[in-house]
Amino acid sequence: MPIRRLPETLVNQIAAGEVVERPAAAVKELVENALDAGARHIDVVLRDGGRALIAVTDDGCGVTPEEMLLAVERHATSKLPDNDLVHIASLGFRGEALPSIGAVARLSVTSRPPEAEEAWALSVEGGRVGAPQPAAHPKGTRVEVRDLFFATPARLKFLKTARTEVSHAQDTLNRLAMAHPEVGFTLSDGDRKLISLAPAEGALFDARLKRLAAVMGRDFADNALPISAEREGIGLTGYIGLPTLNRGNAQQQYLFVNGRPVRDKLLYGAVRGAYQDFLARDRHPLVALFVTLPPEQVDVNVHPTKAEVRFRDPGLVRGLIVSAAKHALAEAGHRASTTVSD
Ligand SMILES: Nc1ncnc2c1ncn2[C@@H]1O[C@H](COP(=O)(O)OP(=O)(O)OP(=O)(O)O)[C@@H](O)[C@H]1O
Ligand SMILES: [Mg+2]
Known part of the structure; x- marks a missing residue:
């Protein structure tokens, strides 16, 4: 032909x-x-x-x-x-x-x-x-x-x-x-x-928590720990749920990269790593994490519907998520235990 x-x-x-x-x-x-x-x-x-x-x-x-x-x-x-x-x-x-x-x-x-x-x-x-x-x-x-x-x-x-x-x-x-x-x-x-x-009012963190509560449920907002970390120009913000609020699947784990919702195995792995001391393997926490990084450090042109991205340094992003989440969870555990001992 x-x-x-x-x-x-x-x-x-x-x-x-x-x-x-x-x-x-x-x-x-x-x-x-x-x-x-x-x-x-x-x-x-x-x-x-x-x-x-x-x-x-x-x-x-x-x-x-x-x-x-x-x-x-x-x-x-x-x-x-x-x-x-x-x-x-x-x-x-x-x-x-x-x-x-x-x-x-x-x-x-x-x-x-x-x-x-x-x-x-x-x-x-x-x-x-x-x-x-x-x-x-x-x-x-x-x-x-x-x-x-x-x-x-x-x-x-x-x-x-x-x-x-x-x-x-x-x-x-x-x-x-x-x-x-x-x-x-x-x-x-x-x-x-x-x-x-409705458009959520207030500074970014407040507005975001209101919106997350409206989408993911009041339960999440009431049991979420704020995350804010930065390493080598990569910013990480968002909220992660207390281990006591968990689900049988990872569907309520959300990752956003420069304002774009993405599905990324890196996120699920990092979250599993951060919660491994707190949760059984078959239970999954609720998280909404927002990564911001200079556009040249991430390729958004790798998937026909842009649902996936490729980080230039995936190890750095993963490390940032794991350490920020672990830190927040440890702090929360500490806070909870001091409350109990008071
Ligand atoms: N709702 C809108 N308001 C204003 N301009 C729009 C709107 N939708 C599309 N456009 C214009 O039409 C152009 C083509 O839109 P289209 O979605 O096809 O491509 P794109 O957004 O540029 O790229 P992509 O294919 O990655 O979405 C846009 O670049 C923009 O200039
Ligand atoms: Mg378009």
Whole structure:
């Protein structure tokens, strides 16, 4: 068979296979875009588990109709001003999300930058881009995704029940919300509000604890020890639960790297190491840890959905987590025992 270049729509559908695995992945991309746009409120609506509709509305910086046309084009981004993959400071950087979604669904973007007199809307259906039309919309952006995977029936077949897809989306939004307590979030399935988080007030530590309490439960906030440590330019903050608050799995162990929720084996290993003197091997503590480090010390471009990162010095990050957590636990044990002996 001759070698040939694939048509652009097909290229986008193939890329979409990696970027948009299920409705929750589209929610993640759209909410990350809203966060990168500086939004203070982000509302997400899903219908039929996101299969019929995913709508994300923000009050961020918006885009002009010219930018909108670029935004749905592959590899077009406003987020790499210096063509520099080493210093990535935003959640997005590839310019892949909107064209990928537009290739496998009916996408519409309606937006008005704060200084603009009017809003514009643009639609993309199965890869075909329309022309921007004047529209009515307040400052900010609304992205609607209808009939997800209508253009890729094979992927459509793999979707689970609406309930399962909604719970994945809920988990995705909760993780992003934990990293951004200053932003208000709602998620509704059209009938019920499933998430309703007001922007948390106060200094970072207070605001963060309020948000963690709202997401992980009051129990966690009441039984959490603050963590604050720094080593060789790597910062670690967050909260770890007392050993007495534990679970049968590690699902409530959250790690964020430069504001990005990530799943990282390094975290689970470090947490196990820190709690080994306090907990049986089959019990798992609740933790939410936030690592901040210079962007050049972490590669975020290693996973199609950016769910994993690669640290330049994983041993340093692991060591920092283990020693800070051990220290906090030892202090807490000491405090508890002095209280008892008083
Ligand atoms: N909600 C939004 N508000 C303002 N601008 C947006 C919004 N969503 C997208 N954009 C603009 O559209 C561009 C393309 O978005 P898209 O998500 O496709 O790529 P990206 O965010 O740059 O990179 P990535 O593929 O890693 O997400 C963005 O760079 C941004 O300029
Ligand atoms: Mg993006």
